Amino acid sequence: MDTTRKPSWLRAKLPSGPGYAAVRRLVDDHSLHTVCQSAQCPNLGECWSRGTATVMILGNICTRSCNFCAIQTGRPTELDLSEPARVAESIARMNLRHCVITSVARDELTDGGASVWAATIRAVRHRNPQTAIEVLVPDFKGKYEHIDTVLDAKPDIYNHNLETVERLQKPVRVQARYDRSRDVLRHAKSRGFTTKTGIMLGLGEREDEIAQTIRDIASDRTDILTIGQYLQPTPQHWKIDRWVHPDEFARWKEFALECGIGVCESGPMVRSSYHADEQSKKYTGIEHLNTVNALAGV
Numbered sequence: 001m002d003t004t005r006k007p008s009w010l011r012a013k014l015p016s017g018p019g020y021a022a023v024r025r026l027v028d029d030h031s032l033h034t035v036c037q038s039a040q041c042p043n044l045g046e047c048w049s050r051g052t053a054t055v056m057i058l059g060n061i062c063t064r065s066c067n068f069c070a071i072q073t074g075r076p077t078e079l080d081l082s083e084p085a086r087v088a089e090s091i092a093r094m095n096l097r098h099c100v101i102t103s104v105a106r107d108e109l110t111d112g113g114a115s116v117w118a119a120t121i122r123a124v125r126h127r128n129p130q131t132a133i134e135v136l137v138p139d140f141k142g143k144y145e146h147i148d149t150v151l152d153a154k155p156d157i158y159n160h161n162l163e164t165v166e167r168l169q170k171p172v173r174v175q176a177r178y179d180r181s182r183d184v185l186r187h188a189k190s191r192g193f194t195t196k197t198g199i200m201l202g203l204g205e206r207e208d209e210i211a212q213t214i215r216d217i218a219s220d221r222t223d224i225l226t227i228g229q230y231l232q233p234t235p236q237h238w239k240i241d242r243w244v245h246p247d248e249f250a251r252w253k254e255f256a257l258e259c260g261i262g263v264c265e266s267g268p269m270v271r272s273s274y275h276a277d278e279q280s281k282k283y284t285g286i287e288h289l290n291t292v293n294a295l296a297g298v
């Protein structure tokens, strides 16, 4: 397959309008990092024009070296202790009913950055009591005590991406593991949280492997699944294998729903945080999500 030219269904919208300008100003004024920029997300034009962005905490240098990801790998700088308040303020300014926060992996920190995660969730909740908080977290090396630090701060949705099928974990995610990531999601579920994960297609996975991954996600009782097209950020990154047609994405969505996953967004441009507000509304409704977690005593 010729993967040098993008198919017509993958044309991204150009950034424009007052929404885009406002988000750009906010990001600059509050010295925020966004995964939209760091991961070279193709939806930046559309999301920022809608007035939404995904804030990335704990810096913009990652200790891991996943072969699909455009975020810079290296030795992170010191922790920025004013970050939780700035993130909370910027979410208030964006006036979001649903926010998504993510981070780089900070494996060099004794708690993997879990305490900063918890401080950020609490600061955002305090400043934005009506806003649903979705966290897209690293695996914290599977350590329950760090995962629990984040869960104790009561995010509304606990999102951790499997990214790809089991066979491709090692070459694509290098320091991560399929079974460990599944365990992270199961642990959050066992504590009553709404869980979410995402995979990319176009990395070289086979049809039977995609089906098995979706079945695994369903058997872990994960509530929300996103499936999107892998885009190769640079020639040095993992080589794209194929462009997946929108009809195939639609078939996988149907399959995921048949397997019992509550919500599945599947399409070439879908990313974990793409229209995340609408995904969560489809699941139970934002207000309800807060109630679910409160009732679970988490």
Ligand code: SF4
Pocket: 035, 036, 037, 041, 042, 043, 044, 045, 047, 048, 052, 053, 054, 271, 272, 273, 274, 275
């Ligand atoms: S899909 Fe997510 S990462 Fe991409 S631009 Fe939208 S909010 Fe940012």
